Amino acid sequence: xxxxxxxxxxxxxxxxxxxxxxxxxxxxxxxxxxxxxxxxxxxxxxxxxxxxxxxxxxxxxxxxxxxxxxxxxxxxxxxxxxxxxxxxxxxxxxxxxxxxxxxxxxxxxxxxxxxxxxxxxxxxxxxxxxxxxxxxxxxxxxxxxxxxxxxxxxxxxxxxxxxxxxxxx
Amino acid sequence: xxxxxxxxxxxxxxxxxxxxxxxxxxxxxxxxxxxxxxxxxxxxxxxxxxxxxxxxxxxxxxxxxxxxxxxxxxxxxxxxxxxxxxxxxxxxxxxxxxxxxxxxxxxxxxxxxxxxxxxxxxxxxxxxxxxxxxxxxxxxxxxxxxxxxxxxxxxxxxxxxxxxxxxxxxxxxxxxxxxxxxxxxxxxxxxxxxxxxxxxxxxxxxxxxxxxxxxxxxxxxxxxxxxxxxxxxxxxxxxxxxxxxxxxxxxxxxxxxxxxxxxxxxxxxxxxxxxxxxxxxxxxxxxxxxxxxxxxxxxxxxxxxxxxxxxxxxxxxxxxxxxxxxxxxxxxxxxxxxxxxxxxxxxxxxxxx
Ligand SMILES: [Zn+2]
Ligand SMILES: [Zn+2]
Numbered sequence: 001x002x003x004x005x006x007x008x009x010x011x012x013x014x015x016x017x018x019x020x021x022x023x024x025x026x027x028x029x030x031x032x033x034x035x036x037x038x039x040x041x042x043x044x045x046x047x048x049x050x051x052x053x054x055x056x057x058x059x060x061x062x063x064x065x066x067x068x069x070x071x072x073x074x075x076x077x078x079x080x081x082x083x084x085x086x087x088x089x090x091x092x093x094x095x096x097x098x099x100x101x102x103x104x105x106x107x108x109x110x111x112x113x114x115x116x117x118x119x120x121x122x123x124x125x126x127x128x129x130x131x132x133x134x135x136x137x138x139x140x141x142x143x144x145x146x147x148x149x150x151x152x153x154x155x156x157x158x159x160x161x162x163x164x165x166x167x168x169x
Numbered sequence: 170x171x172x173x174x175x176x177x178x179x180x181x182x183x184x185x186x187x188x189x190x191x192x193x194x195x196x197x198x199x200x201x202x203x204x205x206x207x208x209x210x211x212x213x214x215x216x217x218x219x220x221x222x223x224x225x226x227x228x229x230x231x232x233x234x235x236x237x238x239x240x241x242x243x244x245x246x247x248x249x250x251x252x253x254x255x256x257x258x259x260x261x262x263x264x265x266x267x268x269x270x271x272x273x274x275x276x277x278x279x280x281x282x283x284x285x286x287x288x289x290x291x292x293x294x295x296x297x298x299x300x301x302x303x304x305x306x307x308x309x310x311x312x313x314x315x316x317x318x319x320x321x322x323x324x325x326x327x328x329x330x331x332x333x334x335x336x337x338x339x340x341x342x343x344x345x346x347x348x349x350x351x352x353x354x355x356x357x358x359x360x361x362x363x364x365x366x367x368x369x370x371x372x373x374x375x376x377x378x379x380x381x382x383x384x385x386x387x388x389x390x391x392x393x394x395x396x397x398x399x400x401x402x403x404x405x406x407x408x409x410x411x412x413x414x415x416x417x418x419x420x421x422x423x424x425x426x427x428x429x430x431x432x433x434x435x436x437x438x439x440x441x442x443x444x445x446x447x448x449x450x451x452x453x454x455x456x457x458x459x460x461x462x463x464x465x466x467x468x469x470x471x472x473x474x475x476x477x478x479x480x481x482x483x484x485x486x487x488x489x490x491x492x493x494x495x496x497x498x499x500x501x502x503x504x505x506x507x508x509x510x511x512x513x514x515x516x517x518x519x520x521x522x
Binding site: 077078080089090091092093094095097098105107108111112113114115116117118119120121122123124125132 | 204206207208209210212213293315318319322323326327328329330331332333334335336337338339340341343344345347375399400401402403404405
Protein backbone atom coordinates (compact mmCIF):
# COMPACT_ATOMS: atom_id res chain seq x y z
CA UNK A 1 0.00 0.00 0.00
CA UNK A 2 1.10 3.52 -0.76
CA UNK A 3 0.84 6.35 1.72
CA UNK A 4 -0.26 9.87 1.00
CA UNK A 5 2.80 11.92 0.13
CA UNK A 6 1.38 14.95 1.88
CA UNK A 7 0.29 13.72 5.32
CA UNK A 8 2.07 10.35 5.26
CA UNK A 9 -0.75 9.06 7.46
CA UNK A 10 -3.55 7.83 5.29
CA UNK A 11 -3.39 5.55 2.28
CA UNK A 12 -3.02 7.33 -1.05
CA UNK A 13 -6.16 6.82 -3.11
CA UNK A 14 -5.98 9.77 -5.46
CA UNK A 15 -3.30 9.54 -8.09
CA UNK A 16 -2.60 12.38 -10.43
CA UNK A 17 -0.28 11.95 -13.36
CA UNK A 18 0.93 14.90 -15.31
CA UNK A 19 3.10 14.62 -18.35
CA UNK A 20 4.88 17.69 -19.60
CA UNK A 21 7.37 17.37 -22.45
CA UNK A 22 7.76 13.69 -21.68
CA UNK A 23 8.56 14.34 -18.03
CA UNK A 24 6.10 12.55 -15.82
CA UNK A 25 5.21 13.94 -12.41
CA UNK A 26 3.06 11.88 -10.11
CA UNK A 27 1.11 12.94 -7.10
CA UNK A 28 -0.26 10.42 -4.63
CA UNK A 29 -2.69 11.75 -2.07
CA UNK A 30 -5.35 10.58 0.32
CA UNK A 31 -8.94 11.76 -0.19
CA UNK A 32 -8.59 14.23 2.66
CA UNK A 33 -5.45 15.94 1.38
CA UNK A 34 -6.70 15.82 -2.20
CA UNK A 35 -9.72 17.83 -1.08
CA UNK A 36 -7.52 20.55 0.29
CA UNK A 37 -5.10 20.41 -2.55
CA UNK A 38 -5.35 23.59 -4.50
CA UNK A 39 -7.26 23.20 -7.68
CA UNK A 40 -7.37 19.45 -7.67
CA UNK A 41 -10.96 18.78 -6.72
CA UNK A 42 -12.25 21.18 -9.33
CA UNK A 43 -9.51 20.85 -11.82
CA UNK A 44 -11.46 20.34 -15.01
CA UNK A 45 -10.81 23.01 -17.54
CA UNK A 46 -8.10 24.72 -15.62
CA UNK A 47 -4.40 24.26 -15.40
CA UNK A 48 -3.35 22.70 -12.16
CA UNK A 49 -1.64 25.14 -9.84
CA UNK A 50 0.09 22.57 -7.79
CA UNK A 51 3.31 21.99 -9.57
CA UNK A 52 3.88 24.09 -12.62
CA UNK A 53 5.77 26.91 -10.95
CA UNK A 54 7.79 24.64 -8.73
CA UNK A 55 8.43 22.46 -11.71
CA UNK A 56 9.54 25.42 -13.74
CA UNK A 57 11.62 26.89 -10.98
CA UNK A 58 13.34 23.52 -10.83
CA UNK A 59 14.00 23.67 -14.51
CA UNK A 60 15.27 27.23 -14.39
CA UNK A 61 17.21 27.15 -11.19
CA UNK A 62 18.11 23.51 -11.08
CA UNK A 63 21.29 23.68 -13.02
CA UNK A 64 23.70 26.59 -13.13
CA UNK A 65 24.31 25.76 -16.77
CA UNK A 66 20.72 26.56 -17.62
CA UNK A 67 20.94 29.94 -16.01
CA UNK A 68 24.37 30.74 -17.41
CA UNK A 69 23.20 32.40 -20.62
CA UNK A 70 21.11 34.78 -18.56
CA UNK A 71 23.17 37.78 -17.53
CA UNK A 72 21.08 40.54 -16.13
CA UNK A 73 21.05 42.82 -13.10
CA UNK A 74 17.26 42.41 -13.04
CA UNK A 75 14.22 44.23 -14.30
CA UNK A 76 14.32 48.02 -13.95
CA UNK A 77 10.53 48.25 -14.11
CA UNK A 78 9.47 45.76 -11.41
CA UNK A 79 12.79 45.00 -9.69
CA UNK A 80 12.66 41.23 -10.21
CA UNK A 81 16.15 39.78 -9.96
CA UNK A 82 17.42 36.87 -11.99
CA UNK A 83 17.88 34.78 -8.85
CA UNK A 84 14.32 35.39 -7.76
CA UNK A 85 13.05 34.50 -11.24
CA UNK A 86 14.90 31.21 -10.91
CA UNK A 87 13.13 30.60 -7.63
CA UNK A 88 9.57 31.42 -8.60
CA UNK A 89 9.57 30.69 -12.33
CA UNK A 90 7.41 33.70 -13.05
CA UNK A 91 8.09 37.16 -14.39
CA UNK A 92 7.21 40.31 -12.48
CA UNK A 93 6.08 42.38 -15.44
CA UNK A 94 6.18 42.44 -19.21
CA UNK A 95 9.45 44.44 -19.20
CA UNK A 96 11.25 41.49 -17.60
CA UNK A 97 11.38 39.78 -20.99
CA UNK A 98 13.53 42.57 -22.34
CA UNK A 99 15.49 43.03 -19.15
CA UNK A 100 16.65 39.42 -19.07
CA UNK A 101 18.11 39.82 -22.52
CA UNK A 102 19.04 37.38 -25.23
CA UNK A 103 19.79 34.62 -22.73
CA UNK A 104 16.08 34.16 -22.35
CA UNK A 105 15.81 32.85 -25.88
CA UNK A 106 17.52 29.45 -25.38
CA UNK A 107 15.58 29.05 -22.19
CA UNK A 108 12.26 29.59 -23.91
CA UNK A 109 13.33 27.30 -26.71
CA UNK A 110 13.98 24.61 -24.16
CA UNK A 111 10.67 25.15 -22.49
CA UNK A 112 8.53 25.71 -25.56
CA UNK A 113 10.48 24.07 -28.36
CA UNK A 114 10.62 27.42 -30.14
CA UNK A 115 11.43 30.99 -29.34
CA UNK A 116 9.69 32.95 -32.05
CA UNK A 117 6.06 33.93 -32.08
CA UNK A 118 4.30 33.12 -35.33
CA UNK A 119 0.73 33.83 -34.28
CA UNK A 120 -1.61 36.73 -33.91
CA UNK A 121 -0.34 40.30 -33.69
CA UNK A 122 -2.35 43.01 -31.94
CA UNK A 123 -3.75 45.49 -34.46
CA UNK A 124 -2.14 48.37 -32.62
CA UNK A 125 1.29 46.79 -33.08
CA UNK A 126 0.40 45.29 -36.43
CA UNK A 127 0.88 48.52 -38.39
CA UNK A 128 4.27 49.30 -36.88
CA UNK A 129 5.39 45.72 -37.20
CA UNK A 130 4.54 45.79 -40.88
CA UNK A 131 6.54 48.99 -41.35
CA UNK A 132 9.52 47.55 -39.50
CA UNK A 133 9.47 44.43 -41.66
CA UNK A 134 9.28 46.68 -44.74
CA UNK A 135 12.32 48.62 -43.52
CA UNK A 136 14.27 45.39 -43.03
CA UNK A 137 13.46 44.36 -46.56
CA UNK A 138 14.48 47.75 -48.00
CA UNK A 139 17.79 47.62 -46.09
CA UNK A 140 18.64 44.35 -47.73
CA UNK A 141 17.80 45.82 -51.12
CA UNK A 142 19.96 48.82 -50.28
CA UNK A 143 22.95 46.58 -49.51
CA UNK A 144 22.45 44.83 -52.79
CA UNK A 145 22.18 48.10 -54.69
CA UNK A 146 25.42 49.32 -53.14
CA UNK A 147 27.17 46.08 -54.01
CA UNK A 148 25.96 46.44 -57.57
CA UNK A 149 27.07 50.09 -57.55
CA UNK A 150 23.55 51.17 -58.49
CA UNK A 151 23.91 54.44 -56.63
CA UNK A 152 20.83 56.13 -57.94
CA UNK A 153 18.66 53.21 -56.79
CA UNK A 154 20.54 53.17 -53.45
CA UNK A 155 19.78 56.82 -52.84
CA UNK A 156 16.11 56.21 -53.57
CA UNK A 157 16.02 53.29 -51.15
CA UNK A 158 17.83 55.28 -48.46
CA UNK A 159 15.25 58.05 -48.69
CA UNK A 160 12.36 55.64 -48.41
CA UNK A 161 13.92 53.97 -45.38
CA UNK A 162 14.40 57.37 -43.76
CA UNK A 163 10.85 58.45 -44.30
CA UNK A 164 9.50 55.14 -43.00
CA UNK A 165 11.71 55.42 -39.92
CA UNK A 166 10.44 58.93 -39.26
CA UNK A 167 6.89 57.62 -39.47
CA UNK A 168 7.64 55.11 -36.75
CA UNK A 169 8.77 57.69 -34.21
CA UNK B 170 -27.60 40.59 -14.33
CA UNK B 171 -25.90 37.67 -16.01
CA UNK B 172 -23.70 36.94 -13.01
CA UNK B 173 -26.70 36.84 -10.69
CA UNK B 174 -28.32 34.38 -13.08
CA UNK B 175 -25.16 32.35 -13.35
CA UNK B 176 -25.17 31.84 -9.60
CA UNK B 177 -28.78 30.75 -9.43
CA UNK B 178 -28.98 28.46 -12.39
CA UNK B 179 -26.82 25.34 -12.80
CA UNK B 180 -27.17 25.46 -16.57
CA UNK B 181 -24.43 27.13 -18.52
CA UNK B 182 -23.66 27.17 -22.22
CA UNK B 183 -21.15 24.29 -22.27
CA UNK B 184 -23.73 21.88 -20.86
CA UNK B 185 -25.93 22.05 -23.90
CA UNK B 186 -25.13 18.47 -24.90
CA UNK B 187 -25.48 19.34 -28.59
CA UNK B 188 -22.88 19.73 -31.30
CA UNK B 189 -20.21 17.62 -33.00
CA UNK B 190 -19.33 14.47 -31.02
CA UNK B 191 -21.37 15.62 -28.02
CA UNK B 192 -21.55 12.03 -26.82
CA UNK B 193 -17.80 11.94 -26.13
CA UNK B 194 -16.64 15.55 -26.02
CA UNK B 195 -18.43 17.44 -23.28
CA UNK B 196 -16.91 20.85 -23.83
CA UNK B 197 -14.31 22.83 -25.75
CA UNK B 198 -12.43 25.65 -24.16
CA UNK B 199 -10.13 28.36 -25.49
CA UNK B 200 -8.26 30.59 -23.12
CA UNK B 201 -6.12 33.60 -23.98
CA UNK B 202 -3.65 35.09 -21.51
CA UNK B 203 -3.12 38.82 -21.97
CA UNK B 204 -1.39 41.55 -19.99
CA UNK B 205 -1.35 45.31 -19.97
CA UNK B 206 1.97 46.89 -20.74
CA UNK B 207 4.13 48.08 -17.81
CA UNK B 208 1.76 47.15 -14.97
CA UNK B 209 3.28 44.55 -12.63
CA UNK B 210 1.77 41.09 -12.93
CA UNK B 211 -0.90 40.21 -10.34
CA UNK B 212 1.35 38.09 -8.10
CA UNK B 213 3.54 41.12 -7.35
CA UNK B 214 1.12 43.98 -7.90
CA UNK B 215 0.06 46.29 -5.11
CA UNK B 216 -3.61 46.89 -4.50
CA UNK B 217 -3.72 50.26 -6.26
CA UNK B 218 -2.10 49.01 -9.44
CA UNK B 219 -4.40 46.00 -9.37
CA UNK B 220 -7.48 48.13 -8.99
CA UNK B 221 -6.33 50.36 -11.82
CA UNK B 222 -6.02 47.35 -14.12
CA UNK B 223 -9.43 46.09 -13.04
CA UNK B 224 -11.08 49.46 -13.65
CA UNK B 225 -9.47 49.73 -17.08
CA UNK B 226 -10.86 46.34 -18.03
CA UNK B 227 -14.25 47.07 -16.53
CA UNK B 228 -14.54 50.31 -18.49
CA UNK B 229 -13.52 48.48 -21.64
CA UNK B 230 -16.13 45.72 -21.32
CA UNK B 231 -18.94 48.04 -20.21
CA UNK B 232 -18.30 50.36 -23.16
CA UNK B 233 -21.47 50.31 -25.32
CA UNK B 234 -19.37 49.71 -28.44
CA UNK B 235 -17.89 46.62 -26.79
CA UNK B 236 -21.44 45.36 -26.23
CA UNK B 237 -22.14 45.93 -29.89
CA UNK B 238 -19.11 43.90 -30.87
CA UNK B 239 -19.32 41.14 -28.30
CA UNK B 240 -22.83 41.19 -26.85
CA UNK B 241 -24.12 41.77 -23.35
CA UNK B 242 -21.53 41.57 -20.62
CA UNK B 243 -21.74 41.89 -16.86
CA UNK B 244 -18.82 42.81 -14.61
CA UNK B 245 -18.28 42.08 -10.94
CA UNK B 246 -15.45 42.48 -8.46
CA UNK B 247 -14.92 39.12 -6.80
CA UNK B 248 -14.90 40.55 -3.29
CA UNK B 249 -18.51 41.53 -3.85
CA UNK B 250 -19.35 37.83 -4.01
CA UNK B 251 -19.42 35.42 -1.09
CA UNK B 252 -16.83 32.61 -1.04
CA UNK B 253 -19.67 30.19 -1.73
CA UNK B 254 -20.75 32.13 -4.81
CA UNK B 255 -17.19 32.18 -6.07
CA UNK B 256 -17.02 28.41 -5.67
CA UNK B 257 -20.23 28.06 -7.67
CA UNK B 258 -18.52 29.92 -10.51
CA UNK B 259 -15.59 27.52 -10.22
CA UNK B 260 -17.89 24.52 -10.35
CA UNK B 261 -19.47 25.90 -13.49
CA UNK B 262 -15.92 26.30 -14.91
CA UNK B 263 -16.42 30.03 -15.38
CA UNK B 264 -13.46 30.99 -13.20
CA UNK B 265 -10.44 29.07 -11.93
CA UNK B 266 -10.06 27.82 -8.35
CA UNK B 267 -7.03 30.08 -8.03
CA UNK B 268 -9.10 33.11 -9.01
CA UNK B 269 -11.85 32.21 -6.56
CA UNK B 270 -9.40 31.72 -3.70
CA UNK B 271 -7.86 35.18 -3.83
CA UNK B 272 -9.57 37.92 -1.89
CA UNK B 273 -9.37 41.56 -2.75
CA UNK B 274 -11.02 44.36 -4.65
CA UNK B 275 -8.74 43.99 -7.66
CA UNK B 276 -9.99 40.60 -8.86
CA UNK B 277 -12.76 40.85 -11.36
CA UNK B 278 -14.91 38.83 -13.67
CA UNK B 279 -16.65 39.84 -16.85
CA UNK B 280 -19.27 37.38 -18.02
CA UNK B 281 -21.28 37.39 -21.22
CA UNK B 282 -25.05 37.00 -20.97
CA UNK B 283 -25.00 33.48 -22.40
CA UNK B 284 -22.05 32.56 -20.11
CA UNK B 285 -19.95 31.45 -23.09
CA UNK B 286 -17.34 34.18 -22.54
CA UNK B 287 -15.75 34.85 -19.20
CA UNK B 288 -12.88 37.23 -18.64
CA UNK B 289 -10.93 36.82 -15.44
CA UNK B 290 -9.18 39.98 -14.34
CA UNK B 291 -5.97 39.71 -12.32
CA UNK B 292 -5.79 35.96 -12.17
CA UNK B 293 -2.22 34.88 -12.93
CA UNK B 294 -2.24 37.35 -15.83
CA UNK B 295 -4.10 40.64 -16.01
CA UNK B 296 -6.57 39.09 -18.41
CA UNK B 297 -7.68 35.57 -19.05
CA UNK B 298 -10.23 35.51 -21.83
CA UNK B 299 -12.07 32.25 -21.81
CA UNK B 300 -14.64 30.83 -24.20
CA UNK B 301 -16.44 27.62 -23.32
CA UNK B 302 -18.59 25.85 -25.88
CA UNK B 303 -20.41 22.55 -25.76
CA UNK B 304 -19.10 19.53 -27.70
CA UNK B 305 -16.17 19.70 -30.13
CA UNK B 306 -16.21 23.31 -31.28
CA UNK B 307 -12.63 24.47 -30.93
CA UNK B 308 -12.54 26.57 -34.10
CA UNK B 309 -15.76 28.33 -33.15
CA UNK B 310 -14.48 28.97 -29.64
CA UNK B 311 -11.20 30.37 -30.98
CA UNK B 312 -13.02 32.71 -33.37
CA UNK B 313 -15.15 34.12 -30.61
CA UNK B 314 -12.19 34.44 -28.21
CA UNK B 315 -10.16 36.20 -30.87
CA UNK B 316 -13.03 38.61 -31.52
CA UNK B 317 -13.29 39.44 -27.83
CA UNK B 318 -9.52 39.84 -27.78
CA UNK B 319 -9.68 42.34 -30.69
CA UNK B 320 -12.44 44.31 -29.02
CA UNK B 321 -10.41 44.54 -25.81
CA UNK B 322 -7.19 45.30 -27.62
CA UNK B 323 -8.71 48.34 -29.29
CA UNK B 324 -9.25 49.80 -25.81
CA UNK B 325 -6.32 48.47 -23.80
CA UNK B 326 -2.60 48.46 -24.48
CA UNK B 327 -1.36 44.88 -24.43
CA UNK B 328 2.16 43.77 -23.59
CA UNK B 329 3.43 42.34 -26.85
CA UNK B 330 6.85 41.60 -28.27
CA UNK B 331 7.65 40.87 -31.90
CA UNK B 332 9.89 37.97 -31.00
CA UNK B 333 8.05 36.45 -28.05
CA UNK B 334 4.45 37.41 -28.83
CA UNK B 335 2.01 38.12 -26.01
CA UNK B 336 4.02 38.49 -22.82
CA UNK B 337 2.69 36.50 -19.91
CA UNK B 338 3.52 36.05 -16.26
CA UNK B 339 4.60 32.45 -16.72
CA UNK B 340 6.98 31.55 -19.56
CA UNK B 341 4.84 28.49 -20.29
CA UNK B 342 2.09 30.75 -21.67
CA UNK B 343 4.13 33.23 -23.69
CA UNK B 344 3.62 33.57 -27.45
CA UNK B 345 0.02 33.02 -28.35
CA UNK B 346 -1.05 32.88 -24.70
CA UNK B 347 -3.44 30.26 -26.00
CA UNK B 348 -4.50 27.23 -24.05
CA UNK B 349 -7.09 25.17 -25.84
CA UNK B 350 -8.66 22.16 -24.23
CA UNK B 351 -11.38 19.62 -24.54
CA UNK B 352 -13.14 17.74 -21.78
CA UNK B 353 -13.72 14.19 -22.92
CA UNK B 354 -15.62 11.28 -21.43
CA UNK B 355 -13.65 8.09 -22.08
CA UNK B 356 -15.21 5.23 -20.11
CA UNK B 357 -14.53 2.52 -22.68
CA UNK B 358 -10.90 3.53 -23.17
CA UNK B 359 -10.50 3.46 -19.39
CA UNK B 360 -12.30 0.15 -19.02
CA UNK B 361 -10.21 -1.57 -21.64
CA UNK B 362 -7.00 -0.31 -19.99
CA UNK B 363 -5.90 1.74 -22.95
CA UNK B 364 -5.85 5.03 -21.14
CA UNK B 365 -2.18 5.04 -20.16
CA UNK B 366 -1.03 4.07 -23.63
CA UNK B 367 -3.20 6.72 -25.23
CA UNK B 368 -2.05 9.41 -22.82
CA UNK B 369 1.61 8.59 -23.28
CA UNK B 370 1.16 8.90 -27.03
CA UNK B 371 -0.57 12.24 -26.61
CA UNK B 372 2.18 13.60 -24.41
CA UNK B 373 4.71 12.78 -27.10
CA UNK B 374 2.69 14.94 -29.44
CA UNK B 375 2.85 17.87 -27.04
CA UNK B 376 -0.52 17.53 -25.35
CA UNK B 377 -1.26 17.32 -21.66
CA UNK B 378 -3.90 14.96 -20.36
CA UNK B 379 -5.26 15.28 -16.91
CA UNK B 380 -7.68 13.15 -15.02
CA UNK B 381 -8.20 12.10 -11.48
CA UNK B 382 -7.54 8.51 -10.67
CA UNK B 383 -8.87 6.59 -7.74
CA UNK B 384 -6.84 3.46 -7.22
CA UNK B 385 -8.90 0.33 -7.69
CA UNK B 386 -11.83 2.39 -8.93
CA UNK B 387 -12.22 4.05 -12.27
CA UNK B 388 -11.01 7.55 -12.95
CA UNK B 389 -13.31 10.08 -11.40
CA UNK B 390 -16.22 10.04 -13.78
CA UNK B 391 -13.88 8.95 -16.59
CA UNK B 392 -13.55 12.60 -17.49
CA UNK B 393 -10.27 13.80 -18.89
CA UNK B 394 -8.99 17.08 -20.08
CA UNK B 395 -6.67 17.29 -23.06
CA UNK B 396 -4.88 20.55 -23.79
CA UNK B 397 -1.97 21.94 -25.77
CA UNK B 398 1.34 22.26 -24.01
CA UNK B 399 3.19 24.60 -26.36
CA UNK B 400 2.15 28.22 -26.75
CA UNK B 401 5.16 29.72 -28.53
CA UNK B 402 6.07 28.86 -32.12
CA UNK B 403 2.94 27.52 -33.75
CA UNK B 404 0.16 29.90 -34.77
CA UNK B 405 -3.22 29.86 -33.05
CA UNK B 406 -4.78 28.08 -36.02
CA UNK B 407 -2.12 25.38 -35.87
CA UNK B 408 -2.61 24.85 -32.14
CA UNK B 409 -6.40 24.65 -32.53
CA UNK B 410 -6.15 22.45 -35.60
CA UNK B 411 -3.70 20.04 -33.97
CA UNK B 412 -5.82 19.68 -30.88
CA UNK B 413 -8.95 19.16 -32.96
CA UNK B 414 -7.33 16.43 -35.00
CA UNK B 415 -5.88 14.75 -31.92
CA UNK B 416 -9.31 14.95 -30.38
CA UNK B 417 -10.82 13.17 -33.37
CA UNK B 418 -8.26 10.40 -32.86
CA UNK B 419 -9.27 10.08 -29.23
CA UNK B 420 -12.93 9.94 -30.25
CA UNK B 421 -12.12 7.17 -32.69
CA UNK B 422 -10.30 5.20 -29.99
CA UNK B 423 -13.22 5.57 -27.62
CA UNK B 424 -15.71 4.57 -30.31
CA UNK B 425 -13.66 1.50 -31.16
CA UNK B 426 -13.40 0.54 -27.51
CA UNK B 427 -17.16 0.96 -27.13
CA UNK B 428 -17.81 -1.30 -30.09
CA UNK B 429 -15.45 -3.87 -28.67
CA UNK B 430 -17.34 -3.78 -25.39
CA UNK B 431 -20.63 -4.13 -27.22
CA UNK B 432 -19.32 -7.14 -29.09
CA UNK B 433 -17.46 -8.92 -26.30
CA UNK B 434 -19.29 -7.98 -23.14
CA UNK B 435 -22.74 -6.62 -23.89
CA UNK B 436 -24.42 -8.37 -20.98
CA UNK B 437 -21.86 -7.17 -18.47
CA UNK B 438 -22.13 -3.69 -19.95
CA UNK B 439 -25.91 -3.66 -19.65
CA UNK B 440 -25.65 -4.98 -16.13
CA UNK B 441 -23.25 -2.20 -15.21
CA UNK B 442 -25.31 0.55 -16.85
CA UNK B 443 -28.62 -0.52 -15.35
CA UNK B 444 -27.15 -1.13 -11.92
CA UNK B 445 -25.79 2.38 -11.95
CA UNK B 446 -29.10 3.72 -13.16
CA UNK B 447 -30.80 1.78 -10.38
CA UNK B 448 -28.51 3.18 -7.72
CA UNK B 449 -28.80 6.75 -8.95
CA UNK B 450 -32.58 6.61 -9.18
CA UNK B 451 -33.03 4.98 -5.78
CA UNK B 452 -30.26 6.06 -3.44
CA UNK B 453 -30.99 8.36 -0.53
CA UNK B 454 -27.39 9.05 0.40
CA UNK B 455 -24.62 9.30 -2.15
CA UNK B 456 -21.09 10.70 -2.11
CA UNK B 457 -19.73 12.78 -4.94
CA UNK B 458 -17.23 10.04 -5.90
CA UNK B 459 -19.88 7.35 -6.06
CA UNK B 460 -22.22 9.58 -8.01
CA UNK B 461 -19.50 10.37 -10.56
CA UNK B 462 -18.81 6.68 -11.18
CA UNK B 463 -22.49 5.89 -11.77
CA UNK B 464 -23.16 9.00 -13.79
CA UNK B 465 -20.34 7.97 -16.09
CA UNK B 466 -21.93 4.55 -16.57
CA UNK B 467 -25.34 6.06 -17.22
CA UNK B 468 -23.84 8.47 -19.73
CA UNK B 469 -22.17 5.57 -21.49
CA UNK B 470 -25.45 3.66 -21.52
CA UNK B 471 -27.21 6.65 -23.02
CA UNK B 472 -24.53 7.20 -25.69
CA UNK B 473 -24.60 3.53 -26.67
CA UNK B 474 -28.36 3.44 -26.93
CA UNK B 475 -28.82 1.04 -24.03
CA UNK B 476 -30.70 3.66 -22.03
CA UNK B 477 -33.13 6.08 -23.58
CA UNK B 478 -35.11 8.18 -21.18
CA UNK B 479 -32.20 10.23 -19.87
CA UNK B 480 -31.40 13.70 -21.10
CA UNK B 481 -27.75 14.43 -21.90
CA UNK B 482 -28.07 18.09 -20.96
CA UNK B 483 -29.50 17.02 -17.61
CA UNK B 484 -26.47 14.78 -17.08
CA UNK B 485 -24.16 17.68 -17.83
CA UNK B 486 -26.04 19.90 -15.41
CA UNK B 487 -25.66 17.25 -12.73
CA UNK B 488 -21.87 17.49 -13.07
CA UNK B 489 -22.23 20.92 -11.47
CA UNK B 490 -25.41 20.53 -9.44
CA UNK B 491 -24.02 17.75 -7.25
CA UNK B 492 -20.86 19.69 -6.34
CA UNK B 493 -20.52 20.93 -2.76
CA UNK B 494 -20.86 24.65 -3.44
CA UNK B 495 -23.81 24.29 -5.74
CA UNK B 496 -25.57 21.93 -3.33
CA UNK B 497 -25.21 24.52 -0.60
CA UNK B 498 -26.42 27.23 -2.93
CA UNK B 499 -29.53 25.14 -3.63
CA UNK B 500 -30.03 24.41 0.06
CA UNK B 501 -29.72 28.10 0.79
CA UNK B 502 -27.30 27.47 3.66
CA UNK B 503 -24.00 25.86 4.56
CA UNK B 504 -24.58 22.17 5.06
CA UNK B 505 -22.30 19.41 6.31
CA UNK B 506 -21.08 16.44 4.30
CA UNK B 507 -23.87 14.11 5.40
CA UNK B 508 -26.59 16.57 4.46
CA UNK B 509 -24.84 17.16 1.16
CA UNK B 510 -24.84 13.43 0.41
CA UNK B 511 -28.56 13.38 1.15
CA UNK B 512 -29.33 16.45 -0.95
CA UNK B 513 -27.17 15.12 -3.79
CA UNK B 514 -29.12 11.86 -3.90
CA UNK B 515 -32.39 13.78 -3.92
CA UNK B 516 -31.31 15.95 -6.86
CA UNK B 517 -30.10 12.98 -8.87
CA UNK B 518 -33.28 11.02 -8.19
CA UNK B 519 -35.47 13.85 -9.39
CA UNK B 520 -33.26 14.46 -12.44
CA UNK B 521 -33.63 10.83 -13.52
CA UNK B 522 -37.33 10.54 -12.64
ZN1 LIG C 1 -2.98 12.88 3.16
ZN1 LIG D 1 9.80 43.27 -14.64
